[in-house]
Amino acid sequence: MYLLEIKDLNKKYGNKKILENINLKVKTGINLGLIGPTGCGKTTLLRLIDLLENPTSGKIIFDGINTSYSKKDKLQIRRRMGMVFQKPLTFKGTVFHNVAYGLKIRGENKDQVQEKVYRNLELLGMDEYAERNAASLSGGETQRMALARVLVTEPDLLLLDEPTSNLDPLSREKIEELILQLKKENKTTIIMTTHDLIQGQQLSDEIVILNHKIFQIGKPEEIFRKPQNQFVADFVGVKNVIQGQAILTSEKLTMIKKGNITLYSSEKGNGKVFASIRPEDISLSLEKLDNSSLNKLKGNVIQIEDVGAIIHLKVKVDSEIFTVYMTRKSFLDMNISIGETLWLEFKATGVHLFQ
Amino acid sequence: MNRKFLATIIIVIVVLLGLGAYLYASGQGGNEVLVVATTTSLEDTGLLEEIEAAFEAKYPNIDMQVISAGTGIAIEYGKRGDADIVLVHDREREEELIAEGIGTERNPFAYNYFYIIGPSDDPAQIRGMNAAEAFIKIKDEGEENPDLVEFISRGDDSGTHASEKKIWDATGLDYSKTIQTGKWYVESGKGMGDTLMIANERQGYTLSDSGTFLSFKAETQLEILISESEELLNVYTAIPINSNLVPDTNIDAADKLVEFLLSSEGQKIIEDFGIEEYGQTLFTPLKNGPKPINYI
């Protein structure tokens, strides 16, 4: 059921804690996105999983086998995984030689090597590159070659470290396509790190938000819609987070108070909570409208940011600043300028609560 | 690729083995080896090559191997048992070797004279003097005018250097205090050939064995200024190494070489050597030839 289980994993370099108390179960066949800021320990976690480094404490169990045992076991397990490094290196020689490496050291026969190498190169649109000197490839081509080099060994677990960062659009597209295809085939389990949220959301079945510790594990929409804590909210770019006192007023409604602001949420909460409202869920008007929205707040425009078709406004309500988006057209229609008084309206279902 | 690389290495090894076997087979003329450690002047002139050829023709079972070095290291080879016989020209050290029991006996087999060599304009005006007088004159002129008069010494404890020091001793001057410290006195620390080249470059005086100088004469603008003087006598001696004291030396073959050197055949080779190449003899045989002045 679980291809990979990580239990109470810790990793220190000297006194520096890189990873703390990591617990993770990865089901066979899923795509797991590992997302976090630079230096959060993503790469270290991948290296630990690939058995290139030893954890300071904790267990990594691969397909039911505890990996902390003999060198021979480790080699056998490592041969069932494949890792593409963030900055892929090339061996001296041709692209063919590079891609064939994993098969040759496994002692596969020549015909098989030939067939598999060409099949995988084709998969990445690189079959014409086979006899080229690998050192002469561009960054994107090298990355694709690195992916082919791992895929030929048909790994059960594919580890990808920032597979598309700093790539040309063509290479990026090819690689994303391939990951989606692998996802569809449902054979290969993939753990992929990225700092690109959109990519993580598109390519993953499940997302882990990591910053030395795991902050949240969940489906992409859960992460984006319902961050469980301030770190995730900040990291996934949730705007309009307000900390306040929550009182459960009925089965379906929570009231949150912060200074003179009162918010209503359809989620349950009690005591000290964070409330977040996505900017796109807020509508603006010059006059207070009579509609079903429970939340109606009055504020002043303090900043206008023109980012093309969409205008970002910062509106000060009491002591809080809200970010609101509006189209250029309605912005011009309403003739908004700095200092203008506006009404912000949003539904109770648009207010997400977390601790 | 790996197989090709391995094949290349194997080919290299096979070729080397074959080459080694061939060279060893061709090198070992006889089944008995006689190692002769000799002073450079005998080898450099080419005399020993002729003696070797004649000796090996006479005793086809013996492979004579000549190692040429300075007298000092040649004697050291003998002491350590690496040579079976030494051919040298430094009477004091030879007598030491006999006294220590390492050498069986001194067998003088040839002699010649050292030459005092210098620039043809002879800035110190030594022509016609005897060796000791000439050395004193060179020292005086050198101290007076070190830019014009220099003496280039081997300075390497070779037989030639030992002879040079003996001449300085004969002048009554203190070698290490008065001579070696002089600005005009240059020590090359090299062999005779190199020392002659240095003397030529600096237009200085030097002491040389006759053979080496004659072979270098064409390359230099130096001249023989003094050729026959008692102190310049240079006697070559063959000393077999005592196999009772130094194990594993081939005393039989060594004795045969001594016998050969002193035989009329050997003495004839020594007498005739050099006429063809230099137009004059380089060595005088000692067994039947005229005894040199002051020879004891």
Added chain:
Amino acid sequence: MSEIIEGIYQAINLILTLNPEMLEITLRTIYISLSSTLFATIIGVPLGGLINFKTFKGKRGLVNIIQTLYSVPTVLVGLFVFLLISRAGILGELNLLFTPTGMILCQTILIMPILVGFTINALSGVEKNIEDLAMSLGANQFQTIYTIMKEAKYALMGAVILGFGRAISEVGVALLIGGNIRGFTRVITTTISLETSRGNIALSVALGIILMLIALVINLILNIIQEK
């Protein structure tokens, strides 16, 4: 300067006439220097690899010592080996002094530091991550080391060529250990030394030219092997 022109002429003459003594000396020179390079490579490269891949106390100091030994005077090595294999020495029984085998032994010792040291340099010059890459692609320990060696092959071949260069151009050891015995241990460098002291300057230049030609041919061959 006329000696040089005459030397070139004599060199051509010696080569064209295939002078038998010259041929023998040349073959011996190749045999001795190539053999010592081979032995030094067989021992030195794995040793350098071992030092590079293992972490141990005093590693840096050891590498410093090895690098210092690059510049050890050949005469000193010769003297050390002489004392060892002279009949009065520990290995005197083997009768290695004044033999080609003794010369090979001594030159092997002489160029060993170059091979060990440059192997360490070559291997440490390979990107550290190559090791991870090889392991990650499933290489076992031996395969990983082999891969790193292959990545460093140009630098390793450079070490071999340098070692060979030092062996073939060497004269101190060849004289002291070989003794320059005609027809047995005489090599090109010792012949040059002898002919120079005999005053045959042009012949010495000719021999020097032949030595350079041999070195050129051997380097070309090594380069061809390297390209494969």
